[in-house]
Amino acid sequence: MSRLVEMALPQKATICEVAPRDGFQAEPAWIPTEEKIRIVRELAKTGIQSMEITSFVHPRAIPQLKDAEEVVRSIQDLTNIKFRALVPNVKGAQRAIDAGITKLKLMLSATDSHSLSNANCLVEEAQNGFSPIIELAEKHGVKVGGSISVAFGCPYEGKVPLERIATIVDRYTTMGIEEVSLADTTGMANPKQVFEMLGQLKASFPQMTFSMHLHNTRGMALSNAVAALQQGITHFDSSIAGLGGCPYAPGASGNIATEDLVHAFAEMGIETGINLNTLIDVAKDVKQSIGHDGGSYMLQAGPCSQLHAKPKNQEKIEQ
Amino acid sequence: MSRLVEMALPQKATICEVAPRDGFQAEPAWIPTEEKIRIVRELAKTGIQSMEITSFVHPRAIPQLKDAEEVVRSIQDLTNIKFRALVPNVKGAQRAIDAGITKLKLMLSATDSHSLSNANCLVEEAQNGFSPIIELAEKHGVKVGGSISVAFGCPYEGKVPLERIATIVDRYTTMGIEEVSLADTTGMANPKQVFEMLGQLKASFPQMTFSMHLHNTRGMALSNAVAALQQGITHFDSSIAGLGGCPYAPGASGNIATEDLVHAFAEMGIETGINLNTLIDVAKDVKQSIGHDGGSYMLQAGPCSQLHAKPKNQEKIEQ
Numbered sequence: 001m002s003r004l005v006e007m008a009l010p011q012k013a014t015i016c017e018v019a020p021r022d023g024f025q026a027e028p029a030w031i032p033t034e035e036k037i038r039i040v041r042e043l044a045k046t047g048i049q050s051m052e053i054t055s056f057v058h059p060r061a062i063p064q065l066k067d068a069e070e071v072v073r074s075i076q077d078l079t080n081i082k083f084r085a086l087v088p089n090v091k092g093a094q095r096a097i098d099a100g101i102t103k104l105k106l107m108l109s110a111t112d113s114h115s116l117s118n119a120n121c122l123v124e125e126a127q128n129g130f131s132p133i134i135e136l137a138e139k140h141g142v143k144v145g146g147s148i149s150v151a152f153g154c155p156y157e158g159k160v161p162l163e164r165i166a167t168i169v170d171r172y173t174t175m176g177i178e179e180v181s182l183a184d185t186t187g188m189a190n191p192k193q194v195f196e197m198l199g200q201l202k203a204s205f206p207q208m209t210f211s212m213h214l215h216n217t218r219g220m221a222l223s224n225a226v227a228a229l230q231q232g233i234t235h236f237d238s239s240i241a242g243l244g245g246c247p248y249a250p251g252a253s254g255n256i257a258t259e260d261l262v263h264a265f266a267e268m269g270i271e272t273g274i275n276l277n278t279l280i281d282v283a284k285d286v287k288q289s290i291g292h293d294g295g296s297y298m299l300q301a302g303p304c305s306q307l308h309a310k311p312k313n314q315e316k317i318e319q
Numbered sequence: 320m321s322r323l324v325e326m327a328l329p330q331k332a333t334i335c336e337v338a339p340r341d342g343f344q345a346e347p348a349w350i351p352t353e354e355k356i357r358i359v360r361e362l363a364k365t366g367i368q369s370m371e372i373t374s375f376v377h378p379r380a381i382p383q384l385k386d387a388e389e390v391v392r393s394i395q396d397l398t399n400i401k402f403r404a405l406v407p408n409v410k411g412a413q414r415a416i417d418a419g420i421t422k423l424k425l426m427l428s429a430t431d432s433h434s435l436s437n438a439n440c441l442v443e444e445a446q447n448g449f450s451p452i453i454e455l456a457e458k459h460g461v462k463v464g465g466s467i468s469v470a471f472g473c474p475y476e477g478k479v480p481l482e483r484i485a486t487i488v489d490r491y492t493t494m495g496i497e498e499v500s501l502a503d504t505t506g507m508a509n510p511k512q513v514f515e516m517l518g519q520l521k522a523s524f525p526q527m528t529f530s531m532h533l534h535n536t537r538g539m540a541l542s543n544a545v546a547a548l549q550q551g552i553t554h555f556d557s558s559i560a561g562l563g564g565c566p567y568a569p570g571a572s573g574n575i576a577t578e579d580l581v582h583a584f585a586e587m588g589i590e591t592g593i594n595l596n597t598l599i600d601v602a603k604d605v606k607q608s609i610g611h612d613g614g615s616y617m618l619q620a621g622p623c624s625q626l627h628a629k630p631k632n633q634e635k636i637e638q
Contacts, residue, residue, distance in 0.1 A: 005514070005515055005518025005519065005522070005550075006515060006518075007510070007511045007514040007515060007546065009511060113629050113630065116630055117630040153623055155626060155627045156626060156627055156628075156629045156630070157626070157629075158623075158624070158626055187620065187623075188623045190583060190586035190587050190623075191326065191542075191545045191587065192326045192328060192586075192587040192588070193586075193587075195324070195326040196324055196325060196326060199324025199325075200324065203324070216538075216616075217616070217619075217620045218579070218582065218583075218616045218617070218620050218622070218623060219535075219541055219576075219579045219583070219616035220541060220583055220586075222538055222539060222541065222542045223510075223541045223542040223544075223545045223583070225542075226510045226542045226545065226546070227326065227545070231324075246620065248627055249619065249620040249621065251619055252616075252619045252620040253616070253619065253620075257538075260537070260538045263537065264509060264537075264538070264539055264542070267509035267511075267512075267539075268509050268510065268511040268512075269511070297535075297536070297537045297538035297571075297572065298537070300536075300568065300570055300571045300572070301506065301536045301537050301565065301568040301571040301572075302568065303537070304472055304477075304507045304509075304537060305477070307474060307475060307476070307477055308474045308475055308567055309475075310432050310475045310476075311432065311435055311436040311475070
């Protein structure tokens with residue numbers, strides 16, 4: 001049978017592990033600094049090439065990440081991993097750079113409601129704070145990427161129109177930002193929306209690199225990732241063991257689990273450079289360490305490749 | 320911004336509720352007949368148009384469904400629902416027809432290993448038993464549909480090649496069967512595989528109606544459904560509250576939850592005729608009745624449309 005129809009997907013994808021930031025910050029119980037570092041070091045053994053290591057926010061805002069400097073300083077020997085940190089303001093950026101971070105991620109919401117809730121300022125006010133961060137970064141030869149939280153749907157305002165995202169991306173472009181992470185922070189995106197929004201954004205901003213940060217709150221994260229792959233997107237965030245819950249839906253699934261994303265990508269023939277079996281072992285370890293997971297199919301069912309012993313009556317096949 | 324890229328999807332889809340068969344049969348604790356009937360009647364209020372009501376297997380094989388006749392006879396007044404039943408052999412078909420079933424579904428595995436495990440016969444032997452069932456059905460004016468279990472992957476044999484499925488579909492065609500359910504029985508399919516297999520099958524068998532029966536064992540069910548939609552497939556099975564676990568992975572997710580599928584379809588603008596809020600209420604009811612769910616995002620997080628009260632500092636927006 002001839003090959004009539006193909007789902008054209010990229011051959012390779014880069015996965016950024018965000019559990020050390022997005023996963024840990026959602027944990028109410030203190031994770032000791034040495035345990036955070038141990039987990040990061042275990043993750044580094046899986047072949048993962050990129051990690052969002054922490055957030056330089058005020059310690060009162062997110063006490064769990066008050067050890068940001070200590071964590072960053074302790075992993076400087078892991079030179080095969082690109083580490084980035086989230087920064088809310090120029091003070092956070094200075095702390096990150098002083099600690100040795102070479103890539104900053106700017107924080108921004110798509111809606112004023114979420115921005116007020118998350119950062120206590122309007123979207124416009126947050127944007128106005130970017131220039132000094134970018135200047136500081138340039139001075140130190142540090143890269144800066146943008147992000148847009150609740151880019152597809154806002155828990156307060158509902159669906160986010162494409163025009164709003166396009167306006168924000170346009171302003172990022174004006175500021176010289178070359179990559180933007182589109183975050184489905186509370187799992188409200190659907191694959192049709194993702195496919196169409198990315199199609200429009202890529203057409204309007206052909207120089208911009210878009211990455212996807214997907215939460216699985218409503219079970220749509222993987223289908224959204226596939227829709228993004230179909231648009232040629234090759235950069236994805238995910239979190240080991242699915243850590244990183246949704247503050248608006250207690251008990252709901254968090255970020256798409258790194259092991260689930262890597263498994264699905266491998267099944268589709270997309271290379272991530274990550275060893276799935278090692279990754280699943282780390283996910284088990286992390287689940288035991290943290291005391292729970294945030295929704296992980298691999299931890300429940302294992303990979304497709306793990307076949308079962310054939311039933312005993314198989315001799316019939318040979319008849 | 321002009322509409323440059325569209326994900327072309329069908330405007331309508333038909334969902335067949337399979338919990339009364341695939342969900343209930345996986346429950347070790349006896350579900351009283353009157354409770355089964357009550358749940359079916361609740362489901363009938365959601366706007367669902369199609370249901371797989373039971374399986375006429377030998378009571379010793381699946382004791383949970385030994386009340387098949389009683390269940391089927393008690394719901395004959397629900398004339399707005401198309402009920403179908405699974406039949407493993409001509410004896411089961413006779414029982415189903417006697418009870419008032421007007422649509423039979425044939426049982427078949429893609430691999431000999433699964434066939435032996437599930438039906439204690441080879442694929443070829445199972446196929447040889449279809450003719451008397453089809454003759455009996457024709458005599459009574461009853462429809463017959465085909466099915467292929469483990470159509471994408473087999474827990475014993477791994478990936479199932481397209482050629483094998485094409486051969487089976489071809490034999491169904493020869494027997495006059497006009498619709499075939501492709502079942503990812505243990506959640507091993509991936510969206511690229513689904514898209515490409517359906518593309519080939521549709522090209523080779525343009526007269527055949529294919530439907531998708533997806534399990535979410537490894538979190539890929541919705542992405543597989545979207546891949547099928549992209550190939551124009553409009554018939555999907557699903558199970559309320561995600562009931563129907565995987566015997567090979569205890570505790571793993573079951574069938575894709577009807578409420579998750581209806582929610583995702585609604586978000587993408589695909590009409591199912593099902594009222595999502597009523598459906599979620601039934602899912603809650605079923606979970607309480609059965610004592611657990613089989614993986615349901617709607618039961619954890621609720622639909623996207625359920626927005627949250629804006630934070631108190633919203634007056635800043637008005638400034």
